[in-house]
Amino acid sequence: MDFELILRVYPYFLEAAVVTIELSVLTILLGLACGALGAAARLSRFALLRFLGAAYVSVFRGTPALIQLFILYFGGPQIGIQLDAFEAGVIGLGVNIGAYMTETMRGAIVSVDHGQTEAARTLGLSRAQAFRKVTLPQAMRLMIRPLGVNINAQIKGTALVAAISVVELTYTAQRYIGSTYKPFEMFFIAGILYMIIITVTGKGIAFLDRKARLP
Protein backbone atom coordinates (compact mmCIF):
# COMPACT_ATOMS: atom_id res chain seq x y z
CA MET A 1 0.00 0.00 0.00
CA ASP A 2 1.34 3.36 -1.06
CA PHE A 3 0.68 5.57 1.97
CA GLU A 4 2.55 8.49 0.54
CA LEU A 5 0.20 8.54 -2.42
CA ILE A 6 -2.82 8.30 -0.13
CA LEU A 7 -1.62 11.30 1.88
CA ARG A 8 -1.10 13.24 -1.32
CA VAL A 9 -4.54 12.63 -2.87
CA TYR A 10 -6.86 12.34 0.12
CA PRO A 11 -7.79 16.08 0.20
CA TYR A 12 -9.39 15.59 -3.22
CA PHE A 13 -11.29 12.63 -1.87
CA LEU A 14 -12.54 14.72 1.04
CA GLU A 15 -13.95 17.22 -1.43
CA ALA A 16 -15.58 14.37 -3.30
CA ALA A 17 -16.96 13.03 -0.02
CA VAL A 18 -18.73 16.37 0.49
CA VAL A 19 -20.46 15.84 -2.85
CA THR A 20 -21.43 12.32 -1.79
CA ILE A 21 -22.88 13.74 1.43
CA GLU A 22 -24.80 16.40 -0.50
CA LEU A 23 -26.15 13.78 -2.86
CA SER A 24 -27.10 11.59 0.08
CA VAL A 25 -28.89 14.33 1.97
CA LEU A 26 -30.80 15.60 -1.06
CA THR A 27 -31.80 12.16 -2.34
CA ILE A 28 -32.89 11.09 1.15
CA LEU A 29 -34.98 14.25 1.63
CA LEU A 30 -36.57 13.79 -1.79
CA GLY A 31 -37.03 10.09 -1.01
CA LEU A 32 -38.76 10.86 2.29
CA ALA A 33 -41.11 13.27 0.53
CA CYS A 34 -41.87 10.74 -2.22
CA GLY A 35 -42.24 8.03 0.42
CA ALA A 36 -44.75 10.06 2.42
CA LEU A 37 -46.78 10.84 -0.70
CA GLY A 38 -46.49 7.26 -1.91
CA ALA A 39 -47.60 5.82 1.43
CA ALA A 40 -50.50 8.28 1.59
CA ALA A 41 -51.54 7.20 -1.91
CA ARG A 42 -51.19 3.49 -1.09
CA LEU A 43 -53.44 3.94 1.96
CA SER A 44 -55.92 6.34 0.39
CA ARG A 45 -59.62 5.60 0.33
CA PHE A 46 -59.59 6.40 -3.40
CA ALA A 47 -58.85 3.43 -5.64
CA LEU A 48 -57.15 5.54 -8.28
CA LEU A 49 -54.61 6.89 -5.79
CA ARG A 50 -54.01 3.40 -4.42
CA PHE A 51 -53.36 2.20 -7.94
CA LEU A 52 -50.96 5.05 -8.69
CA GLY A 53 -49.09 4.42 -5.44
CA ALA A 54 -48.76 0.74 -6.19
CA ALA A 55 -47.64 1.46 -9.76
CA TYR A 56 -44.97 3.87 -8.52
CA VAL A 57 -43.59 1.27 -6.14
CA SER A 58 -43.56 -1.59 -8.61
CA VAL A 59 -41.98 0.44 -11.44
CA PHE A 60 -39.20 1.94 -9.35
CA ARG A 61 -38.46 -1.16 -7.32
CA GLY A 62 -38.84 -3.39 -10.34
CA THR A 63 -36.11 -1.86 -12.49
CA PRO A 64 -32.43 -1.15 -11.75
CA ALA A 65 -31.78 2.30 -10.32
CA LEU A 66 -28.96 2.63 -12.87
CA ILE A 67 -31.41 2.17 -15.76
CA GLN A 68 -33.74 4.77 -14.22
CA LEU A 69 -30.81 7.14 -13.95
CA PHE A 70 -29.76 6.54 -17.56
CA ILE A 71 -33.29 7.03 -18.84
CA LEU A 72 -33.52 10.34 -17.00
CA TYR A 73 -30.06 11.66 -17.84
CA PHE A 74 -29.42 10.29 -21.34
CA GLY A 75 -33.00 9.76 -22.45
CA GLY A 76 -34.38 12.90 -20.84
CA PRO A 77 -33.22 15.37 -23.51
CA GLN A 78 -35.12 13.34 -26.14
CA ILE A 79 -38.38 14.16 -24.36
CA GLY A 80 -37.38 17.68 -23.41
CA ILE A 81 -35.94 17.10 -19.93
CA GLN A 82 -32.54 18.80 -19.70
CA LEU A 83 -30.77 18.19 -16.40
CA ASP A 84 -27.16 18.42 -15.43
CA ALA A 85 -25.60 15.27 -14.03
CA PHE A 86 -25.95 16.29 -10.38
CA GLU A 87 -29.62 17.25 -10.78
CA ALA A 88 -30.35 14.03 -12.64
CA GLY A 89 -28.59 12.10 -9.87
CA VAL A 90 -30.60 13.72 -7.11
CA ILE A 91 -33.94 13.37 -8.85
CA GLY A 92 -33.32 9.90 -10.25
CA LEU A 93 -32.04 8.37 -7.04
CA GLY A 94 -34.41 10.33 -4.79
CA VAL A 95 -37.49 9.13 -6.66
CA ASN A 96 -36.03 5.62 -6.67
CA ILE A 97 -35.40 5.39 -2.91
CA GLY A 98 -38.81 7.02 -2.39
CA ALA A 99 -40.40 3.83 -3.72
CA TYR A 100 -38.64 1.79 -1.06
CA MET A 101 -39.49 4.37 1.59
CA THR A 102 -43.15 4.24 0.50
CA GLU A 103 -43.25 0.61 1.48
CA THR A 104 -41.36 1.23 4.72
CA MET A 105 -43.76 3.97 5.78
CA ARG A 106 -46.86 2.10 4.68
CA GLY A 107 -45.65 -0.98 6.57
CA ALA A 108 -45.13 1.01 9.76
CA ILE A 109 -48.53 2.67 9.50
CA VAL A 110 -50.47 -0.55 8.92
CA SER A 111 -48.64 -2.31 11.73
CA VAL A 112 -50.11 0.08 14.31
CA ASP A 113 -52.89 -1.89 16.00
CA HIS A 114 -56.25 -1.12 14.41
CA GLY A 115 -57.73 -0.92 17.90
CA GLN A 116 -55.87 2.38 18.27
CA THR A 117 -57.84 3.93 15.43
CA GLU A 118 -61.05 2.43 16.76
CA ALA A 119 -60.45 3.88 20.22
CA ALA A 120 -59.75 7.31 18.74
CA ARG A 121 -62.78 7.18 16.45
CA THR A 122 -65.13 6.12 19.26
CA LEU A 123 -64.04 9.22 21.17
CA GLY A 124 -65.29 11.26 18.21
CA LEU A 125 -62.03 12.01 16.38
CA SER A 126 -62.24 12.21 12.60
CA ARG A 127 -60.24 9.89 10.38
CA ALA A 128 -57.63 12.60 9.88
CA GLN A 129 -57.46 13.53 13.57
CA ALA A 130 -57.11 9.89 14.60
CA PHE A 131 -54.35 9.42 12.06
CA ARG A 132 -52.46 12.53 13.08
CA LYS A 133 -52.73 12.15 16.85
CA VAL A 134 -52.79 8.40 17.34
CA THR A 135 -51.62 6.32 14.38
CA LEU A 136 -48.88 8.51 12.96
CA PRO A 137 -46.94 9.17 16.21
CA GLN A 138 -46.80 5.44 16.79
CA ALA A 139 -45.95 4.63 13.16
CA MET A 140 -43.13 7.21 13.15
CA ARG A 141 -41.49 5.39 16.02
CA LEU A 142 -41.81 2.10 14.16
CA MET A 143 -40.37 3.44 10.92
CA ILE A 144 -37.12 4.95 12.24
CA ARG A 145 -35.07 1.77 12.01
CA PRO A 146 -36.38 0.48 8.67
CA LEU A 147 -35.95 3.96 7.18
CA GLY A 148 -32.40 3.76 8.52
CA VAL A 149 -31.93 0.67 6.37
CA ASN A 150 -33.21 2.60 3.32
CA ILE A 151 -30.91 5.50 4.16
CA ASN A 152 -27.91 3.21 4.51
CA ALA A 153 -28.68 1.68 1.10
CA GLN A 154 -29.15 5.11 -0.43
CA ILE A 155 -25.82 6.50 0.79
CA LYS A 156 -24.06 3.60 -0.90
CA GLY A 157 -26.42 3.95 -3.85
CA THR A 158 -25.10 7.43 -4.59
CA ALA A 159 -22.08 5.67 -6.10
CA LEU A 160 -24.25 5.00 -9.15
CA VAL A 161 -24.06 8.61 -10.27
CA ALA A 162 -20.39 8.02 -11.09
CA ALA A 163 -21.83 6.42 -14.22
CA ILE A 164 -23.18 9.80 -15.32
CA SER A 165 -19.95 11.59 -14.35
CA VAL A 166 -20.94 13.34 -11.14
CA VAL A 167 -17.69 14.01 -9.35
CA GLU A 168 -18.38 12.20 -6.12
CA LEU A 169 -16.34 9.57 -4.25
CA THR A 170 -16.57 6.66 -6.64
CA TYR A 171 -16.02 8.80 -9.72
CA THR A 172 -13.05 10.49 -8.06
CA ALA A 173 -11.50 7.14 -7.24
CA GLN A 174 -11.89 6.04 -10.84
CA ARG A 175 -10.41 9.27 -12.11
CA TYR A 176 -7.28 9.00 -9.93
CA ILE A 177 -6.74 5.45 -11.02
CA GLY A 178 -6.24 6.82 -14.51
CA SER A 179 -3.28 8.94 -13.41
CA THR A 180 -1.82 6.78 -10.59
CA TYR A 181 -2.48 3.18 -11.73
CA LYS A 182 -3.18 2.32 -8.09
CA PRO A 183 -6.78 1.05 -8.00
CA PHE A 184 -6.34 -0.66 -4.62
CA GLU A 185 -5.36 2.53 -2.82
CA MET A 186 -7.90 4.70 -4.61
CA PHE A 187 -10.90 2.44 -3.94
CA PHE A 188 -9.60 1.85 -0.42
CA ILE A 189 -9.76 5.58 0.41
CA ALA A 190 -13.21 5.84 -1.13
CA GLY A 191 -14.35 2.79 0.86
CA ILE A 192 -13.08 4.18 4.14
CA LEU A 193 -14.86 7.49 3.55
CA TYR A 194 -18.14 5.74 2.69
CA MET A 195 -17.81 3.74 5.86
CA ILE A 196 -17.28 6.84 7.97
CA ILE A 197 -20.36 8.52 6.49
CA ILE A 198 -22.45 5.40 7.01
CA THR A 199 -21.23 4.76 10.54
CA VAL A 200 -21.98 8.31 11.65
CA THR A 201 -25.41 8.19 10.02
CA GLY A 202 -26.12 4.81 11.61
CA LYS A 203 -25.25 6.19 15.03
CA GLY A 204 -27.55 9.13 14.42
CA ILE A 205 -30.42 6.83 13.53
CA ALA A 206 -29.82 4.62 16.55
CA PHE A 207 -29.84 7.75 18.70
CA LEU A 208 -33.15 8.91 17.23
CA ASP A 209 -34.61 5.45 17.76
CA ARG A 210 -33.59 5.48 21.42
CA LYS A 211 -34.96 9.00 21.88
CA ALA A 212 -38.28 8.02 20.38
CA ARG A 213 -38.70 4.87 22.44
CA LEU A 214 -41.63 4.85 24.81
CA PRO A 215 -41.24 4.16 28.52
Add this chain to the structure above:
Amino acid sequence: MTEANKFVDIRHAQKSYGELEVLKDISLSVDRGEIVAIIGPSGSGKSTLLRAINDLDPLTGGEVWLDGVQINKDLPYRQYEKHINAMRQQVGMVFQHFNLFPHLSVRDNVTMAPKMLKGISDAEANALAEEQLKHVGMLERIDYFPSQLSGGQKQRVAIARALAMKPKLMLFDEATSALDPELVEEVNLVMKRLAEEHMTMIIVTHEMDFAASVCDRVIFMDKGVVVEEGPPSVVFQNPTEERTREFLRKHLSQYAEGAK
Protein backbone atom coordinates in the same frame (compact mmCIF):
# COMPACT_ATOMS: atom_id res chain seq x y z
CA MET B 1 -90.82 10.68 14.66
CA THR B 2 -92.23 7.58 16.28
CA GLU B 3 -90.99 6.06 19.51
CA ALA B 4 -88.62 8.96 20.08
CA ASN B 5 -89.04 8.38 23.78
CA LYS B 6 -86.83 5.31 23.61
CA PHE B 7 -83.28 6.28 24.57
CA VAL B 8 -81.41 3.67 22.61
CA ASP B 9 -83.51 2.12 19.90
CA ILE B 10 -82.25 -0.61 17.61
CA ARG B 11 -84.70 -1.33 14.82
CA HIS B 12 -84.46 -4.41 12.63
CA ALA B 13 -80.68 -4.54 12.84
CA GLN B 14 -79.28 -6.80 10.18
CA LYS B 15 -75.65 -7.51 9.36
CA SER B 16 -74.11 -9.87 6.84
CA TYR B 17 -70.61 -10.63 5.75
CA GLY B 18 -71.33 -11.95 2.28
CA GLU B 19 -73.37 -15.11 2.81
CA LEU B 20 -72.89 -15.14 6.56
CA GLU B 21 -75.67 -13.40 8.43
CA VAL B 22 -74.40 -12.43 11.88
CA LEU B 23 -77.33 -10.27 12.98
CA LYS B 24 -80.81 -11.34 11.92
CA ASP B 25 -83.41 -8.60 12.28
CA ILE B 26 -82.75 -7.61 15.87
CA SER B 27 -84.93 -4.99 17.51
CA LEU B 28 -84.40 -3.86 21.04
CA SER B 29 -84.40 -0.71 23.08
CA VAL B 30 -82.71 0.56 26.22
CA ASP B 31 -84.12 3.19 28.55
CA ARG B 32 -82.20 6.12 29.93
CA GLY B 33 -80.30 4.98 33.01
CA GLU B 34 -80.88 1.33 32.26
CA ILE B 35 -78.07 -1.20 32.55
CA VAL B 36 -78.30 -4.03 30.08
CA ALA B 37 -76.07 -7.07 29.76
CA ILE B 38 -75.77 -8.93 26.48
CA ILE B 39 -74.66 -12.51 26.97
CA GLY B 40 -74.28 -15.42 24.62
CA PRO B 41 -71.79 -17.85 23.14
CA SER B 42 -68.95 -16.54 21.02
CA GLY B 43 -70.09 -15.97 17.48
CA SER B 44 -73.59 -15.11 18.68
CA GLY B 45 -73.28 -11.58 17.29
CA LYS B 46 -73.30 -9.78 20.63
CA SER B 47 -70.09 -7.82 20.02
CA THR B 48 -71.15 -7.05 16.46
CA LEU B 49 -74.43 -5.65 17.76
CA LEU B 50 -72.63 -3.54 20.35
CA ARG B 51 -70.17 -2.23 17.76
CA ALA B 52 -73.04 -1.44 15.42
CA ILE B 53 -74.46 0.98 17.97
CA ASN B 54 -71.67 3.51 17.40
CA ASP B 55 -71.20 2.32 13.82
CA LEU B 56 -67.76 0.74 14.29
CA ASP B 57 -69.24 -2.25 12.47
CA PRO B 58 -71.87 -0.67 10.22
CA LEU B 59 -75.14 -2.55 9.86
CA THR B 60 -76.19 -3.80 6.45
CA GLY B 61 -79.82 -3.13 7.36
CA GLY B 62 -81.86 -1.48 10.07
CA GLU B 63 -81.48 1.61 12.19
CA VAL B 64 -79.87 2.65 15.44
CA TRP B 65 -81.27 5.65 17.30
CA LEU B 66 -79.88 7.45 20.30
CA ASP B 67 -82.00 9.95 22.18
CA GLY B 68 -84.16 10.69 19.15
CA VAL B 69 -81.35 10.94 16.60
CA GLN B 70 -80.51 8.23 14.11
CA ILE B 71 -76.86 7.23 14.43
CA ASN B 72 -76.41 5.26 11.19
CA LYS B 73 -77.97 7.87 8.91
CA ASP B 74 -77.60 7.44 5.20
CA LEU B 75 -75.59 10.52 4.24
CA PRO B 76 -72.88 11.42 1.71
CA TYR B 77 -69.39 10.56 3.00
CA ARG B 78 -68.35 13.97 4.31
CA GLN B 79 -71.66 14.78 5.95
CA TYR B 80 -71.80 11.31 7.40
CA GLU B 81 -68.31 11.65 8.91
CA LYS B 82 -69.32 14.88 10.58
CA HIS B 83 -72.52 13.38 11.87
CA ILE B 84 -70.97 10.17 13.18
CA ASN B 85 -68.12 12.01 14.90
CA ALA B 86 -70.66 14.15 16.74
CA MET B 87 -72.70 11.08 17.68
CA ARG B 88 -69.68 9.13 18.87
CA GLN B 89 -68.76 11.93 21.24
CA GLN B 90 -71.94 10.99 23.09
CA VAL B 91 -71.21 7.27 23.21
CA GLY B 92 -68.29 6.02 25.28
CA MET B 93 -66.76 2.67 24.45
CA VAL B 94 -64.54 0.36 26.45
CA PHE B 95 -62.69 -2.44 24.65
CA GLN B 96 -61.54 -5.87 25.68
CA HIS B 97 -57.92 -4.96 24.97
CA PHE B 98 -58.14 -1.46 26.50
CA ASN B 99 -56.66 0.26 23.42
CA LEU B 100 -55.01 2.96 25.49
CA PHE B 101 -52.71 5.20 23.46
CA PRO B 102 -49.23 3.89 24.34
CA HIS B 103 -47.44 7.07 23.26
CA LEU B 104 -49.44 9.26 25.64
CA SER B 105 -49.36 9.54 29.40
CA VAL B 106 -52.41 8.55 31.41
CA ARG B 107 -53.27 12.25 31.67
CA ASP B 108 -53.02 12.80 27.91
CA ASN B 109 -54.98 9.65 27.18
CA VAL B 110 -57.86 11.17 29.13
CA THR B 111 -57.54 14.76 27.89
CA MET B 112 -56.67 14.30 24.21
CA ALA B 113 -60.19 14.00 22.85
CA PRO B 114 -61.81 16.67 25.05
CA LYS B 115 -59.00 19.08 24.18
CA MET B 116 -59.28 18.45 20.46
CA LEU B 117 -63.03 18.24 20.19
CA LYS B 118 -64.33 20.52 22.90
CA GLY B 119 -61.64 23.17 22.78
CA ILE B 120 -61.10 23.22 26.53
CA SER B 121 -58.06 24.94 27.99
CA ASP B 122 -55.08 23.09 29.44
CA ALA B 123 -56.18 24.00 32.94
CA GLU B 124 -59.69 22.71 32.35
CA ALA B 125 -58.29 19.59 30.75
CA ASN B 126 -56.07 18.92 33.75
CA ALA B 127 -58.95 19.39 36.14
CA LEU B 128 -61.02 17.03 34.00
CA ALA B 129 -58.27 14.39 33.95
CA GLU B 130 -57.87 14.60 37.71
CA GLU B 131 -61.60 14.36 38.29
CA GLN B 132 -62.05 11.38 35.97
CA LEU B 133 -58.96 9.53 37.17
CA LYS B 134 -59.94 10.05 40.79
CA HIS B 135 -63.29 8.55 39.94
CA VAL B 136 -61.64 5.31 38.81
CA GLY B 137 -58.99 5.37 41.52
CA MET B 138 -56.11 6.10 39.15
CA LEU B 139 -55.21 9.66 40.12
CA GLU B 140 -51.85 8.66 41.58
CA ARG B 141 -50.86 7.18 38.19
CA ILE B 142 -51.69 10.31 36.19
CA ASP B 143 -48.15 10.78 34.86
CA TYR B 144 -47.49 7.12 34.10
CA PHE B 145 -47.51 5.61 30.63
CA PRO B 146 -49.87 2.75 29.74
CA SER B 147 -47.00 0.23 29.57
CA GLN B 148 -46.33 0.90 33.25
CA LEU B 149 -49.83 -0.15 34.33
CA SER B 150 -51.45 -3.50 35.06
CA GLY B 151 -54.34 -4.68 32.91
CA GLY B 152 -56.92 -3.66 35.48
CA GLN B 153 -55.35 -0.22 35.80
CA LYS B 154 -55.28 0.17 32.02
CA GLN B 155 -58.94 -0.66 31.80
CA ARG B 156 -59.81 1.82 34.55
CA VAL B 157 -57.92 4.53 32.66
CA ALA B 158 -59.74 3.51 29.47
CA ILE B 159 -63.04 3.98 31.31
CA ALA B 160 -61.90 7.40 32.55
CA ARG B 161 -60.89 8.32 29.00
CA ALA B 162 -64.34 7.44 27.71
CA LEU B 163 -66.09 9.25 30.57
CA ALA B 164 -64.06 12.41 30.01
CA MET B 165 -66.17 13.03 26.89
CA LYS B 166 -69.25 13.06 29.17
CA PRO B 167 -71.08 10.43 27.14
CA LYS B 168 -74.80 9.72 27.44
CA LEU B 169 -74.25 6.04 26.89
CA MET B 170 -71.43 3.66 27.68
CA LEU B 171 -70.70 0.49 25.73
CA PHE B 172 -68.53 -2.22 27.27
CA ASP B 173 -67.19 -4.87 24.93
CA GLU B 174 -66.01 -7.69 27.19
CA ALA B 175 -64.18 -5.18 29.33
CA THR B 176 -62.82 -7.77 31.76
CA SER B 177 -62.25 -10.74 29.43
CA ALA B 178 -58.57 -10.02 28.86
CA LEU B 179 -57.80 -9.50 32.55
CA ASP B 180 -56.17 -11.86 35.01
CA PRO B 181 -58.87 -13.10 37.40
CA GLU B 182 -57.52 -11.11 40.35
CA LEU B 183 -57.77 -7.87 38.36
CA VAL B 184 -61.38 -8.29 37.28
CA GLU B 185 -62.88 -7.04 40.51
CA GLU B 186 -61.31 -3.56 40.41
CA VAL B 187 -62.82 -2.97 36.98
CA ASN B 188 -66.16 -4.41 38.04
CA LEU B 189 -66.20 -2.03 40.99
CA VAL B 190 -65.75 0.95 38.71
CA MET B 191 -68.56 -0.28 36.50
CA LYS B 192 -70.78 -0.84 39.53
CA ARG B 193 -70.14 2.70 40.66
CA LEU B 194 -71.14 3.98 37.22
CA ALA B 195 -74.30 1.90 37.46
CA GLU B 196 -75.11 3.50 40.79
CA GLU B 197 -74.73 6.89 39.15
CA HIS B 198 -77.39 5.84 36.61
CA MET B 199 -75.15 5.90 33.57
CA THR B 200 -76.89 4.11 30.72
CA MET B 201 -74.75 1.07 30.00
CA ILE B 202 -74.79 -1.77 27.51
CA ILE B 203 -72.41 -4.47 28.60
CA VAL B 204 -71.30 -7.44 26.53
CA THR B 205 -69.93 -9.88 29.06
CA HIS B 206 -69.09 -13.47 29.89
CA GLU B 207 -69.43 -12.82 33.59
CA MET B 208 -72.81 -14.07 34.65
CA ASP B 209 -72.44 -13.08 38.28
CA PHE B 210 -71.63 -9.51 37.33
CA ALA B 211 -74.56 -9.38 34.93
CA ALA B 212 -76.83 -10.79 37.63
CA SER B 213 -75.76 -8.39 40.33
CA VAL B 214 -75.48 -5.13 38.38
CA CYS B 215 -77.76 -5.24 35.36
CA ASP B 216 -81.45 -4.39 35.14
CA ARG B 217 -81.94 -6.61 32.15
CA VAL B 218 -80.15 -9.49 30.50
CA ILE B 219 -80.32 -10.22 26.79
CA PHE B 220 -79.30 -13.67 25.67
CA MET B 221 -78.21 -13.84 22.04
CA ASP B 222 -77.37 -16.85 19.92
CA LYS B 223 -76.72 -17.16 16.19
CA GLY B 224 -77.60 -13.57 15.43
CA VAL B 225 -80.94 -13.42 17.21
CA VAL B 226 -82.17 -12.39 20.65
CA VAL B 227 -83.27 -15.70 22.14
CA GLU B 228 -84.47 -14.43 25.48
CA GLU B 229 -84.47 -11.25 27.51
CA GLY B 230 -85.67 -10.18 30.92
CA PRO B 231 -84.55 -9.28 34.40
CA PRO B 232 -81.54 -11.31 35.55
CA SER B 233 -83.61 -13.15 38.12
CA VAL B 234 -85.80 -14.55 35.34
CA VAL B 235 -83.20 -15.16 32.63
CA PHE B 236 -80.72 -16.76 35.00
CA GLN B 237 -83.05 -18.68 37.26
CA ASN B 238 -86.07 -19.39 35.14
CA PRO B 239 -85.06 -19.29 31.50
CA THR B 240 -87.86 -20.33 29.20
CA GLU B 241 -85.73 -21.19 26.18
CA GLU B 242 -83.79 -24.42 25.92
CA ARG B 243 -80.86 -22.63 24.25
CA THR B 244 -80.58 -20.28 27.21
CA ARG B 245 -80.59 -23.19 29.65
CA GLU B 246 -77.93 -24.99 27.68
CA PHE B 247 -75.73 -21.89 27.61
CA LEU B 248 -76.19 -21.31 31.33
CA ARG B 249 -75.35 -24.93 32.13
CA LYS B 250 -71.98 -24.40 30.49
CA HIS B 251 -71.44 -21.35 32.69
CA LEU B 252 -72.78 -23.13 35.72
CA SER B 253 -70.32 -21.90 38.30
CA GLN B 254 -71.00 -18.30 37.37
CA TYR B 255 -74.69 -19.06 37.19
CA ALA B 256 -74.68 -20.49 40.71
CA GLU B 257 -72.87 -17.42 42.04
CA GLY B 258 -75.14 -15.06 40.18
CA ALA B 259 -78.22 -16.80 41.52
CA LYS B 260 -77.23 -16.31 45.15
